[in-house]
Every structure is written in structure tokens, then in C-alpha cells.
Amino acid sequence: MRKSTDSDLVERVLAGERLALARLLTQVENDTPTGREALERLFPFTGRAHLVGITGAPGTGKSSLANRLAMAYRKLENREPPRVAVLAVDPTSPFSGGALLGDRLRMKDVSGDPGVFIRSMASRGAVGGLARTTAAMAQVLDAAGFEIVLIETVGAGQSEVEVARLAHTVIVVDAPGLGDDIQAIKAGILEIADILVVNKADLPGAENTLRNLRAMLDLAFPEERDDLWRPPLVRAVASTGEGVHEIIQAIQAHKDYLVKTGSWVKREEARLMGEFESLLQAALLARWREEVGEETYQNTLFQLTRRQISPWQAVRRLLEGDSMISE
Amino acid sequence: MEERKIRVLIAKPGLDGHDRGAKIIAQALRDAGMEVIYTGLRQSPEMIAEAALQEDVDVVGLSILSGAHLALVPRVIELLRANGQDHVRVFVGGIIPEEDVPVLKAAGVTEVYGPGTSTREVAEAIRQAVLGEEVH
Numbered sequence: 001m002r003k004s005t006d007s008d009l010v011e012r013v014l015a016g017e018r019l020a021l022a023r024l025l026t027q028v029e030n031d032t033p034t035g036r037e038a039l040e041r042l043f044p045f046t047g048r049a050h051l052v053g054i055t056g057a058p059g060t061g062k063s064s065l066a067n068r069l070a071m072a073y074r075k076l077e078n079r080e081p082p083r084v085a086v087l088a089v090d091p092t093s094p095f096s097g098g099a100l101l102g103d104r105l106r107m108k109d110v111s112g113d114p115g116v117f118i119r120s121m122a123s124r125g126a127v128g129g130l131a132r133t134t135a136a137m138a139q140v141l142d143a144a145g146f147e148i149v150l151i152e153t154v155g156a157g158q159s160e161v162e163v164a165r166l167a168h169t170v171i172v173v174d175a176p177g178l179g180d181d182i183q184a185i186k187a188g189i190l191e192i193a194d195i196l197v198v199n200k201a202d203l204p205g206a207e208n209t210l211r212n213l214r215a216m217l218d219l220a221f222p223e224e225r226d227d228l229w230r231p232p233l234v235r236a237v238a239s240t241g242e243g244v245h246e247i248i249q250a251i252q253a254h255k256d257y258l259v260k261t262g263s264w265v266k267r268e269e270a271r272l273m274g275e276f277e278s279l280l281q282a283a284l285l286a287r288w289r290e291e292v293g294e295e296t297y298q299n300t301l302f303q304l305t306r307r308q309i310s311p312w313q314a315v316r317r318l319l320e321g322d323s324m325i326s327e
Numbered sequence: 328m329e330e331r332k333i334r335v336l337i338a339k340p341g342l343d344g345h346d347r348g349a350k351i352i353a354q355a356l357r358d359a360g361m362e363v364i365y366t367g368l369r370q371s372p373e374m375i376a377e378a379a380l381q382e383d384v385d386v387v388g389l390s391i392l393s394g395a396h397l398a399l400v401p402r403v404i405e406l407l408r409a410n411g412q413d414h415v416r417v418f419v420g421g422i423i424p425e426e427d428v429p430v431l432k433a434a435g436v437t438e439v440y441g442p443g444t445s446t447r448e449v450a451e452a453i454r455q456a457v458l459g460e461e462v463h
Binding site: 018019022023025026030092093095096097098099100101102104105108111112117118119120122124 | 331332334356357359364365366374380381382383411412
């Protein structure tokens with residue numbers, strides 16, 4: 001029953017149909033042939049959205065902030081409000097393969113707005129803070145005409161920096177009271193911040209957190225320079241909306257900076273080349289596996305696991321077509 | 328292609344503030360390998376249907392303890408259908424008088440569960456309802 005509508009999913013998505021968008025996102029998330037074909041057809045319509053990553057430790061208020069940002073974008077008065085999509089990633093349980101996706105819990109205020117589309121996704125075993133298909137899903141939302149795509153990572157620690165490769169602008173959210181452990185986080189995740197937000201700034205300890213981050217920024221950016229982006233530090237209270245307009249201004253300022261310095265184009269180019277290379281690798285591997293034949297492949301693996309040949313020998317043998325080892 | 332993941336929306340329509348049951352079932356379904364979108368308390372039928380659409384779920388689970396099930400549940404189902412989501416299965420859990428169960432099923436509910444139901448039973452029924460129909 002659902003199959004019959006697959007063929008025109010792309011046209012329906014481009015026409016702005018939400019049900020078609022939701023279904024296509026599922027196809028892309030599951031990396032089905034339908035999803036892959038749709039991505040190919042949607043490619044000419046991509047490259048227009050501003051992808052904004054939101055990352056930070058668990059419990060810093062990323063979802064609440066995404067909710068507030070979407071709300072504020074929709075109420076912008078000096079221009080036509082942009083359409084906003086949110087992709088919220090939560091971790092998949094390594095034991096059951098299931099996931100509890102709770103980010104929507106904090107996004108009730110925008111749930112009735114036809115200019116907002118929220119999609120939760122499970123990380124499905126990927127490390128780095130995003131799922132393997134998050135980038136592709138962002139492309140679908142881009143093609144569907146969402147001008148702002150907010151990408152919320154799983155609660156991140158030190159190495160969940162995948163979002164920096166995908167997003168044009170990365171917001172790192174911090175909160176007071178995370179203690180000295182925050183020092184560890186600083187080294188990894190703060191380096192990818194284009195905008196730093198101290199959320200829950202009405203809580204005790206907020207001034208401390210702000211001071212620490214400011215000191216760190218002063219160290220990293222000792223002098224004023226026009227050609228370098230110094231991440232602005234914004235204090236916010238997502239539950240009341242305090243600071244949200246400053247964040248939106250900072251997002252726009254960062255975009256202006258990227259465009260002015262040519263970094264916007266460079267980031268897009270790097271992302272496209274990365275995508276091309278991983279597609280090429282997968283395609284070459286698949287084609288080569290077909291050529292080499294399953295039996296030869298398995299035989300080589302067998303000799304390798306018996307330690308009769310080394311991994312390097314195994315690769316040479318398969319690539320250079322050496323005759324099989326005589327025992 | 329990855330194994331087919333069942334996506335479930337767990338929501339609490341109406342005004343009662345008791346979400347323990349909803350949280351327990353959400354966790355149990357996660358442990359059964361499903362992707363569970365938990366939307367929390369005080370959801371209107373409109374919010375639930377819209378979330379079910381955006382998330383492209385297979386199943387909507389409604390937890391109701393307030394007694395308003397005869398008003399809320401058929402409204403959710405009506406909205407799901409209006410959105411073109413006829414395939415979405417609706418399960419209801421909570422305090423539902425026995426005489427209301429046939430009424431809910433006639434309105435399109437797949438199954439109704441009361442207190443004391445094993446979570447394993449619910450997970451299995453959901454798996455059957457979703458994967459069973461895809462075989463043909």
C-alpha cells in the first residue's frame with residue numbers, strides 16, 4: 001500500500017507535502033534504493049539552507065534552545081520568517097538497538113506551526129554525535145525549502161565533533177554547575193564552536209562559567225583580527241527565551257562572515273568532496289568485490305585468520321591477482 | 328539495508344498528569360529494539376497527529392487515565408486518517424472501563440491494555456501488528 005506512492009515522493013516533497021517529506025526521510029534514514037534515488041534527484045535543489053549544529057553535554061538544554069530558536073525565527077518581524085526544520089539525534093541503545101527519542105518533549109511550542117518540521121532520529125550505532133544518514137536527511141530538508149536546518153547532536157562529550165563537518169555554523173551549549181569536568185570537554189568540543197552559549201544563566205555559578213569561557217577565548221584569540229571569527233559568548237535562559245535573539249543575530253553574523261571570507265563556499269566544497277569520496281570508495285569496493293569473486297575472497301580471509309599470510313600479503317594477493325598460495 | 332526499525336510515538340493526550348505508565352512502556356519498547364518518540368504530558372489530539380506525521384511512525388500509543396478516552400482517542404484516529412496515515416496502528420493503555428473497549432476498537436484502535444499488562448505482551452503485539460501486515 002505504501003509502496004505505490006514511492007515513485008512520486010520527490011515531486012510531492014518539492015511541492016511542499018509534509019507527509020511525503022516524512023516518508024522520504026524514512027527512506028533516506030534507512031538508506032533504501034528509493035531513498036538513494038530520491039537524493040540524487042533532489043541534489044539540484046540543495047545547497048540553499050543554512051545548516052546550524054547545536055551540540056553540548058547532556059542536560060545543557062539543547063532541545064529547549066532549538067525550540068526557542070525555531071519559535072523566534074518564525075516570529076522575526078523585519079523579514080519573511082524563514083521555514084525551520086529541526087533534526088534531533090538521540091543515542092541508540094547498544095544492547096537492544098532501540099532508542100528513546102525525547103527531544104520533542106521540549107519542542108511543544110512550535111508543534112502546530114506549518115513552517116516548522118521536527119524529526120527525531122536515533123544514532124543507530126554511529127559515533128561522533130550524529131547518525132550515518134543525518135547529512136542526507138539534512139539535504140532532503142534543504143531541498144524541501146527549509147531555510148534554516150537546526151541539527152541537534154546527541155549529548156556530546158569530547159569527540160562528538162562530526163557536526164562540524166556537516167553544519168555551516170556550530171553552537172556549543174554549556175551550562176553552569178557541570179563542575180570541573182567541564183575542563184575536559186573544553187579541549188574537544190569547544191574547538192568546533194562558532195557560537196558559545198551559556199544556557200541556564202539564571203542558575204548559581206553562571207558567572208563562573210561565563211568567566212572561564214571568556215578566559216579561554218581570550219587565550220585563543222589574543223588580539224582583535226578582522227579575518228578571524230572569534231566565537232561570541234551568549235548568556236541565555238532557554239526556558240524564558242532570554243538571549244535567543246542574540247543567538248539568532250550571531251548565527252546571521254557568522255553566515256555573513258563565512259560568505260564574506262569565502263569560507264561558505266569552501267565548506268560546501270569540502271563537504272561535497274567528502275561525500276563524493278565516500279560514495280566512490282563504497283562503489284569501487286562493491287564493484288571490486290564482484291570482480292574478485294566470493295570464493296577467492298573467502299579463501300584469502302581463511303588463510304589470513306589462520307595466520308598463514310599477513311594482512312598486507314592478503315591485500316596484495318587480492319589486488320594484484322597473485323595465484324593462490326600453494327601450501 | 329538495515330533491519331526495519333519499528334517507530335512508535337508514545338503520547339499522553341488530555342489533562343491528567345500521571346506519566347509513569349507512559350514512561351514505563353516507552354522504556355520497555357526501547358528495550359524491545361524499537362525507536363520510541365516520547366512526547367510527554369498534555370498533548371492535544373492535533374499535536375499528537377502532527378508529531379506522528381513528522382516522525383512517520385508505525386504506531387501511536389496513547390496513555391489515558393483521565394476518563395476522557397472516548398473523546399480523545401477517536402479524534403486522534405480521525406486526524407491521523409485526515410493526514411493520510413491510515414496505516415498507523417493505535418494502541419491505548421490506562422484506565423479504560425471494559426464496556427468502552429469495543430467502542431474504541433470500533434473507532435479503529437488495535438488493542439487496549441489495562442493495569443497489570445506485561446510490557447513484553449505489548450511489545451509483541453506491536454511487532455505483530457506492524458511486521459505482520461508487511462508480509463503480503
